[in-house]
Amino acid sequence: MNAYAFFTRDLAARREAVFLETESGRCYTYADLDRETARVASLLTNLGLAKGDRVAAQVEKSPAALFLYLGALRAGLAYLPLNTAYQRGELGYFLKDAEPRVVVCRPEMLETFAALAHESGDPKLYTLDERGGGSLAEAVAAAPDRFETVATSDADLAVIIYTSGTTGRSKGAMVTHGNIASNGEVLRDYWRFTERDVLLHMLPIFHVHGLFVAVHPILLAGAKLLFHAKFDARAALAALPRASAMMGVPTFYVRLLAEPGFDRRLVAHMRLFVSGSAPLLLDTFAEFQSRTGHTILERYGMSEAGMITSNPYEGERRGGTVGFPLPGVSVRVRDGERECGPGEAGGIEIRGANVFAGYWRMPEKTREEFTADGWFKTGDVGQWSADGYLSIVGRAKDLIISGGYNVYPKEIELVIDALPGVAESAVVGVPHPDFGEAVAAIVVKTQGATIDEAAVIAHVKSQIANYKVPKRVVFVAELPRNAMGKVRKNVLREQVAQRVP
Ligand code: MCA
Ligand code: AMP
Numbered sequence: 001m002n003a004y005a006f007f008t009r010d011l012a013a014r015r016e017a018v019f020l021e022t023e024s025g026r027c028y029t030y031a032d033l034d035r036e037t038a039r040v041a042s043l044l045t046n047l048g049l050a051k052g053d054r055v056a057a058q059v060e061k062s063p064a065a066l067f068l069y070l071g072a073l074r075a076g077l078a079y080l081p082l083n084t085a086y087q088r089g090e091l092g093y094f095l096k097d098a099e100p101r102v103v104v105c106r107p108e109m110l111e112t113f114a115a116l117a118h119e120s121g122d123p124k125l126y127t128l129d130e131r132g133g134g135s136l137a138e139a140v141a142a143a144p145d146r147f148e149t150v151a152t153s154d155a156d157l158a159v160i161i162y163t164s165g166t167t168g169r170s171k172g173a174m175v176t177h178g179n180i181a182s183n184g185e186v187l188r189d190y191w192r193f194t195e196r197d198v199l200l201h202m203l204p205i206f207h208v209h210g211l212f213v214a215v216h217p218i219l220l221a222g223a224k225l226l227f228h229a230k231f232d233a234r235a236a237l238a239a240l241p242r243a244s245a246m247m248g249v250p251t252f253y254v255r256l257l258a259e260p261g262f263d264r265r266l267v268a269h270m271r272l273f274v275s276g277s278a279p280l281l282l283d284t285f286a287e288f289q290s291r292t293g294h295t296i297l298e299r300y301g302m303s304e305a306g307m308i309t310s311n312p313y314e315g316e317r318r319g320g321t322v323g324f325p326l327p328g329v330s331v332r333v334r335d336g337e338r339e340c341g342p343g344e345a346g347g348i349e350i351r352g353a354n355v356f357a358g359y360w361r362m363p364e365k366t367r368e369e370f371t372a373d374g375w376f377k378t379g380d381v382g383q384w385s386a387d388g389y390l391s392i393v394g395r396a397k398d399l400i401i402s403g404g405y406n407v408y409p410k411e412i413e414l415v416i417d418a419l420p421g422v423a424e425s426a427v428v429g430v431p432h433p434d435f436g437e438a439v440a441a442i443v444v445k446t447q448g449a450t451i452d453e454a455a456v457i458a459h460v461k462s463q464i465a466n467y468k469v470p471k472r473v474v475f476v477a478e479l480p481r482n483a484m485g486k487v488r489k490n491v492l493r494e495q496v497a498q499r500v501p
Pocket of ligand 2: 207304380401
């Protein structure tokens with residue numbers, strides 16, 4: 001079934017209910033959702049796009065951007081959301097790889113995309129600004145507001161999410177209608193969303209957390225979103241009295257706790273706080289509990305699989321753990337071929353209707369990431385407790401998670417190594433009070449080179465997304481290596497940890 005049709009199957013009964021309210025108080029009902037997504041779907045279909053064709057978007061968060069996603073879904077097209085921090089080089093790769101037929105961008109990026117379009121199949125370009133204006137808005141406004149949702153099967157492609165890889169090359173995770181429909185329904189039920197809920201939505205909508213997890217259960221429940229363009233602690237304090245639930249990355253909760261006005265009284269009426277995308281530190285978990293009386297519910301997921309495990313709604317929410325496998329999701333922890341018992345660390349492998357269909361045009365890579373018996377290897381290292389709670393105790397993949405964004409060291413090392421004066425570099429994640437982990441670079445100069453920290457930072461900033469830029473650059477005479485010649489990143493991590501932030 002088409003996931004949009006599934007999410008909105010009760011829409012006729014709640015047309016006048018508010019689906020989304022913006023920061024400035026503008027409301028969109030479920031009837032508006034129906035009309036706006038019909039217009040998007042009509043426009044895209046009338047352009048000749050057919051099932052499976054890609055629609056890419058690098059736009060600011062706005063109701064129109066959300067309707068673009070849901071309209072593409074409704075038309076059976078594959079939506080490709082792009083982080084607004086991505087720069088030209090990153091974007092060029094995504095467009096060439098995915099070959100979208102339509103690209104929607106911010107007005108100030110039109111020239112960049114026009115230049116890239118020539119090398120990637122000449123997609124049709126539209127603009128959309130943060131207020132919902134631009135050539136897309138004009139075309140959508142002129143399109144019919146009725147549309148018969150395109151029938152799709154569970155296996156049909158709904159979204160491509162690019163995730164960086166350990167080699168520095170990004171992979172497009174193919175997420176299907178069946179993946180998002182099943183996961184959305186499980187989350188609505190597990191976290192008990194009903195039409196009475198009001199979710200404070202401050203996450204970006206170009207990743208799974210903000211686009212799927214914080215939207216699909218709301219649609220299915222007929223609930224309401226308080227839709228803010230970005231996270232802001234003060235704005236959250238002002239909005240929380242009208243909300244019943246909130247979802248965020250750990251940095252959101254760290255920043256809320258830094259606000260003196262964030263107290264028990266302000267959130268006494270709240271039903272649920274959910275955290276994910278990165279480890280929630282035990283300190284944050286405990287301080288939140290003592291300050292507000294609420295126990296944050298931590299869950300675990302990834303782009304390739306949506307949500308995998310969750311702490312319980314009722315029952316003990318245990319800090320430092322990500323709870324139990326969600327209904328319909330199987331999780332095993334293995335050390336090689338052997339299943340680990342409680343207290344033993346091993347690779348987390350998963351199976352279920354939530355697991356993606358593979359990496360876009362990378363059959364080899366896809367095969368590598370699945371076991372012979374069909375389980376997806378997450379690259380996370382986990383451990384069961386005796387009573388069945390899963391903890392994430394490490395990562396087999398060389399990955400840094402900063403403020404909920406994934407950063408693969410290899411990609412940054414390649415950029416730094418290309419700078420004249422650099423002999424080689426190593427990038428590691430170090431503890432950071434705000435972002436959980438921060439990117440740090442260790443650089444070896446070529447003989448006689450005069451580059452400094454500012455030059456390295458400026459160079460990286462000019463090439464790739466800003467959240468990937470090292471917060472600190474440290475120069476050393478040589479990189480520590482093991483007998484195999486591999487850089488000993490754990491040694492470097494300890495050496496630079498004291499020097500960040
Ligand atoms: C911003 N900056 C960052 C980050 N965000 N640096 C490191 N890590 C970050 N996450 C830097 C910018 O480069 C900039 O530096 C400066 O901070 C200010 O930027 P600004 O955009 O104003 O920052 P902010 O508004 O304070 O943003 C911080 C944030 C944001 C609110 C924590 O990063 C955020 O919303 N993160 C959520 C990420 C997320 O949704 N992840 C879900 C992935 P300069 O000025 O030098 O340029 S989905 C997922 O992981 C799976 C499926 C799951 O389980 O959910
Ligand atoms: P992404 O590729 O952006 O979907 O990020 C997925 C990764 O985020 C997972 O593979 C985990 O490493 C990490 N992650 C998500 N939720 C949690 C959590 N609650 N605790 C620790 N790591 C998490």
